[in-house]
Amino acid sequence: MAQILNGKELAQSVRNDVAAEVQAWTDSGQRPPCLRVVLIGSNPASEAYVRGKEKDAREAGIDSETLRFDDDISEADLLGVVDRLNTDPSVDGILVQLPLPDHIDDRSVIDAIDPEKDVDGFHPENLGRLLIGAPSFIPATPFGIVEMLKRSKIETEGMRAVIVGRSNIVGKPLAALLMQRDINATVTVCHSRTRNLAAHTREADLLVAAVGRANFITADMVKEGAVVVDVGINRVDDESRDKGYRLAGDIDFEGVREKASWITPVPGGVGLMTRAMLLKNTMNAARRHADVVAP
Ligand SMILES: NC(=O)C1=CN([C@@H]2O[C@H](COP(=O)(O)OP(=O)(O)OC[C@H]3O[C@@H](n4cnc5c(N)ncnc54)[C@H](OP(=O)(O)O)[C@@H]3O)[C@@H](O)[C@H]2O)C=CC1
Numbered sequence: 001m002a003q004i005l006n007g008k009e010l011a012q013s014v015r016n017d018v019a020a021e022v023q024a025w026t027d028s029g030q031r032p033p034c035l036r037v038v039l040i041g042s043n044p045a046s047e048a049y050v051r052g053k054e055k056d057a058r059e060a061g062i063d064s065e066t067l068r069f070d071d072d073i074s075e076a077d078l079l080g081v082v083d084r085l086n087t088d089p090s091v092d093g094i095l096v097q098l099p100l101p102d103h104i105d106d107r108s109v110i111d112a113i114d115p116e117k118d119v120d121g122f123h124p125e126n127l128g129r130l131l132i133g134a135p136s137f138i139p140a141t142p143f144g145i146v147e148m149l150k151r152s153k154i155e156t157e158g159m160r161a162v163i164v165g166r167s168n169i170v171g172k173p174l175a176a177l178l179m180q181r182d183i184n185a186t187v188t189v190c191h192s193r194t195r196n197l198a199a200h201t202r203e204a205d206l207l208v209a210a211v212g213r214a215n216f217i218t219a220d221m222v223k224e225g226a227v228v229v230d231v232g233i234n235r236v237d238d239e240s241r242d243k244g245y246r247l248a249g250d251i252d253f254e255g256v257r258e259k260a261s262w263i264t265p266v267p268g269g270v271g272l273m274t275r276a277m278l279l280k281n282t283m284n285a286a287r288r289h290a291d292v293v294a295p
């Protein structure tokens with residue numbers, strides 16, 4: 001039976017560390033790190049993330065505000081908002097909540113964010129820097145996954161890592177991170193065109209699912225003793241809940257926990273780490289902005 005990689009506890013310890021960094025920062029006479037989140041429309045899932053982020057930021061002493069716009073905002077107007085935040089000297093970090101409405105090109109907006117304020121690490125300059133191992137903002141979800149493994153003292157050296165999902169925000173940056181010299185995993189990235197997916201996943205010492213389909217990874221796809229990380233956030237109908245649904249990951253938790261050595265739950269796993277690492281990135285953005293190099 002797997003041990004639980006407890007996102008609640010691990011994220012709390014990251015938040016405590018960031019709160020101490022922020023305290024030392026403001027004690028030294030600096031203003032609190034400042035994050036601005038841009039939220040278009042009123043997607044209930046996005047609203048939930050944004051609420052969570054605001055609460056986390058407040059507790060860490062970070063100045064965080066969400067700028068909300070109707071989903072009929074034009075791309076030009078949104079680019080104007082980004083430009084204002086880019087040039088505002090009181091703003092350290094910018095996060096534009098994705099996905100954007102269909103009439104707006106996500107890429108154009110991400111590319112417009114000042115790479116020095118890009119706390120999501122989604123700008124091509126930061127993704128390129130991540131790939132070559134140069135200092136950069138590391139996307140919060142991959143960063144959070146690695147931080148979970150490190151804080152749980154899970155040895156990654158020489159592991160076979162299999163990532164299911166090749167998105168620019170999770171799968172690809174996680175692959176870049178896991179193959180770095182301080183982690184030393186051997187990485188396979190699978191996607192919807194992968195032939196015989198289970199043959200790959202069954203080889204994984206570290207299996208990460210970022211697919212977006214509830215209970216997609218079943219026990220028969222998992223090697224005995226694997227470390228299993230669930231990035232998926234899916235809604236499944238559940239009449240016993242007030243909301244009529246509950247959250248489920250991409251991993252069939254009940255089945256897979258019998259075989260894995262470690263497993264992340266949903267909720268209470270990677271999502272909480274994502275939010276905590278965003279705070280870490282915002283603290284680093286403030287240092288960079290003040291020309292103090294991030295540690
Ligand atoms: N916990 C957290 O902090 C976060 C959670 N999420 C959640 O993680 C999930 C993934 O997000 P994201 O990476 O943005 O998703 P995307 O939809 O961008 O990517 C999904 C990936 O899964 C692959 N895929 C889809 N179907 C299959 C299949 N049948 N077999 C193998 N691969 C398949 C796709 O392949 P292809 O490229 O070929 O289409 C694609 O690469 C979502 O549930 C999202 O809500 C996302 C970000 C952060």
Ligand SMILES: Nc1nc(=O)c2c([nH]1)NC[C@@H]1CN(c3ccc(C(=O)N[C@@H](CCC(=O)O)C(=O)O)cc3)C=[N+]21
Nearest residue numbers: 048049052096097098099120233267268269271272274
């Ligand atoms: N620019 C941008 N950056 C992102 O990092 C980004 C984004 N857009 N768009 C959406 C995805 C998804 N994402 C999550 C963050 C936290 C939780 C999270 O806190 N999850 C909690 C549960 C939250 C709940 O109960 O609703 C948990 O797993 O325990 C989930 C998902 C960030 N994303």
Ligand SMILES: [Mg+2]
Nearest residue numbers: 100101102104
């Ligand atoms: Mg779009």
